[in-house]
Amino acid sequence: MKTLRRILRYVKKNIWLMALSMILAIGASVSALFIPIFIGNAIDSIADVVGKTAGNEPVWSIIREALLKTGILVVISALCQQLMSMLNNKVTYRVVGDIRKEAFDKIQKLPLKYLDAHPAGGIVSNMISDVEQFADGLLLGFSQFFTGVITIVGTLILMLSINVRVALLVLVLTPLSFFVARFISKHTYDMFKLQSETRGEQTTLIDEVIGNEKVVKSFCHEDESIEKFDEINARLKDCSLKAVFYSSLTNPCTRFVNAVVYAVVALAGGFSVINGALSVGMLSTLLCYANQYTKPFNEITGVITELQNALACADRIFAFLDEDIEKDSKVLDDTNNREDEKNIQGHVIIKDVDFSYDPDKPLIEDLNLEVMPGQNVAIVGPTGCGKTTLINLLMRFYDINDGSIVIDGKEIRSMRRHELRSRFGMVLQDTWIKEGTVLENIMIGKEGASREEAIEAAKKVHAHSFIKRLPKGYDTVLDEEGSGLSTGQKQLLCIARVMLMQPPMLILDEATSNIDTRTELMISRAFNKLMENRTSFVVAHRLSTIKNADIILVMKDGHIIEQGDHVSLIAKGGFYKQLYMSQYANI
């Protein structure tokens, strides 16, 4: 119910179009319903034309009039139908567009906590297929449902007005086809389920084996894979045959029921004609109705499943739209905003910070750190020790549970996220390329930067030489994957962005791990230049990058176990030393 009310909100904006569409639906169905009657009239009159070849006999004018009326109704019905479809399309697509836009805007505001926990594929399918199915099922479904009901009711009334007995017979018999269809679909459901499960199982195997064929081949494991595949394939054949065959029974069966209804109408109608209760033309009209009558039933059955489906989709969409978003604190510390850029120095104080992704597994506890403006902080530790967590907290991708982080005298939770984030330049291990030109990709760093500035930044990070060699230089269009560029080149672009941005503070998360060491050497020179007099946080596993840092944080299992500069940490002889020495170990 709540979902329905919510849906109505979207429809409300288009309420007049919907109303108009309903009126048109009535117009289209009613005029279509009357057509068999006029044709029946014409056919009736045909019985009387025998021998009256002259076109001006009164019976001919009756025929002409009936046919003319038919023609007019046909045109009206067709026009109404077309207009109705156009209106429905308009409303449906508008709603789809609106919801999609809303969902997209939502993505921009959702906390990382949600996005990290939900695979992108699910969100995309939510936004694309669910929205589509929702709109399709609900709005088009509704209009079909409505038209169907009008047609059924209208047919019934008209049949009753022609001949009560035949009409009642049809009324009693037609639900049969409905039940037959229901019966079959209920019983095929299980087989379809089995089929799609087996198919899913097979697809998983295909993904796995074909997707990693090189590994399979390196172990000469082809035959075993084929064996496994064939076993699933045989099962699939079995359940697929059943599913395909049983589901294909619906139509022959309902058609048979219809044929019986048709025959019954012919029988009962035939007798009525002989008794004089019915004319031949009206019998043909009744036959026509009997034929048509079951169609809306079938449609409505289809629509009902679609409606259920659409509601389920709507639930998912609304659940997504209702997720809590990142909100800026109500109490904003707007002191010295903008007017005094010099205040941005990069003084960071982390005090008594507690944080964990999962309340049951404490991660960072009681973290204290003060970084003076211009200092470089390196974070090291084994894989998975939570190095990036610290960055998540600094950028407020996640909020700390306890304690405080103060940057240049302001608690970060009292800052606008944009204000906070614009102080940092960030380069991550996973490169991110946007669909667009190379230039556009660099310009992400600074809105309204000139082409010259962008090229200048690219030159500084040694990206210029490879960009120059691209087919269209800075105007080469890159796709989402950045295909055509090596990982290192993509990373260089990302670094150029930050170079262009010239942020007061820097965050580099394993930024150079995908670049070979010789290129890295060039980049790190650029980085060093960038890091000069800037507070920076660097996550790296190349210890050479780290050695010159002012503060080294050694993390393990989410805790900072050692803290200090290189010399003092080596002197301490702890984990850092062990880690550091391992690269020189004699083997």
Added chain:
Amino acid sequence: MKPILLRALEDDENIFVCWSNIEKTPDGCFSCYNTLILLDRVKAFMKRLLEYLKDYKKECVLAPLFKMLEASFELFVPLVIASLIDKGILAGDKSVIIRSFLLLVLLGFIGLTASVTAQFFSAKAAVGFATELRHSLFERLLKLGFPEIDNLGTSAMITRMTSDVNQLQNGVNMFLRLFLRSPFVVFGALIMAFTIDVKSSLIFLVVIIALAIVIFSLMSINVRQVKNVQEKLENVLTATRENLKGVRVIRAFCKEREESKAFKEDNGLLVSALNKAGNISALMNPLTYVMINAAIIILIYVDAISVSKGNMTQGTVVALYNYMSQILVELIKLANLIVLINKTLACSKRVSAVFEITPSQTEGTKETLSNEEAVRFDHVSLTYEGSTEETLTDIDLSIKKGETVGIIGGTGSGKTSLIHLIPRFYDATKGHVLVNGVDVKEQTYESLRKKVGIVMQKAVLFEGSIRSNLIWADENATDEELNKAITDAQAKEVADQKGGLDGKVEPSGRNYSGGQRQRLSIARTLAGKPEILILDDSSSALDYLTDLNLRKAINALPYKPTVIIVSQRSASIMHADKIVVLDDGRIAGIGTHEELLKGCEVYKEIYESQYSEDAG
């Protein structure tokens, strides 16, 4: 969205035809529907795929035949009605009416039987066809060599196996059911009309042609529009995926608003494309409705004249009227069938293309014994297919049995390409690669690849258990041996955490982190006790300490394999017996760490970029 016209096919035939399928393959469209392409596709189907139907010859003949039978009984119905009116009602003969009634029910029942039989045969043929095709295709794909795999691409291969084969199954099914039925009903109605009244049959002829033109041209426009919709949808999809993937970067650069704005534009374009396509396809119903009814009006008027002259009866007019109504539905079905078939043929073309690929490598026959010289590159050059430049140039290198060799170089210097020649993943374009003194081209894959254990850069596990993964290299390995391999690969912690050898592995090893998968895939290779062990940058996800312990363990292996370590890290290879430095596909230096530091500029540069002078 599901235009009404396709519902006709669906309503009547099978819930399988789904519009979304038709939507998603652009080449199933009419715009490229020219005879040549069609013929080409038919030929491809005949040549490569027809054989998978050969066990179902009987079904392939019987299914359409029974379907035709059903249709012909349907065609009788208007005739029965005509006689019911003329001989029964107008003559006042109740027995005729009762007989007609029974006949109608009987016709319906025969129709039902015929149709059910047909559905069974066509389902059997189609499913059987798909099953066998899938098997052969899978086998075929696994026979491809690495160059062919690269050419085809993984996602294409998966599409061939899944949606293309499903589409083919559906296409065969529909074809068997409809290709005789729909034309039969349309032309049957025409012929029936002809037998009743020649003049009326002319009206039939004209309206059939006119409807055919309208339906087919509307559909061809529609297909083009759908393609347009797809393109716009693709943009929306890309924008969404891109945003999800880059969410941290977008937020870091505060670009949320710009992204929303760009999306709004894409989304707006999609909506208007959808509207356009929707409105055109909406035209189908009213337009054909008007045409068929216009034909009915003319028919009745013309027939009335015939009746007045005594050339026709009232009953036959009703019969003709009924025939007219049947035509429309069948024509629409036919049009849909043609779109479907064209699309199916496009799939069949793609699938047969896979069968057309001839593997570039032929397997040798020799098996080898271990030799003092484990691996030898004899002036080897490699140029990948489709590339103009050499990836490896004149590599001359000998690796002794039991030696540990490090290979180092920048990204793209050819390290991986070089070691991929050893298990013969690729063939050298020039020169020879010898393992145990015998050219790899002369050896059987099985013998060669069991000797050469390679841990690939991309670490993957397969569904099953840790044990089922580890026995890949040696099926008869004992638990003890497996556990040893796990310990050596520094994966003990991982295995313990997941429940030991019976720890569950989900498809593609997705319940393991990258580092965990890497360790287990090292264990998998170690479990095979290879003579030659190759680690291709396998320690990149390991920290220095784990990496060190791994190298220590490998060094202590009792069977003393020849070890080749590829790495970007100096630390991983500096203690090797021999270090090979690659630069741009050429050997820039061979020697020990100390020798290279003195004599090899490239090596020195790499080393110094990772260690500053005051190292140690």
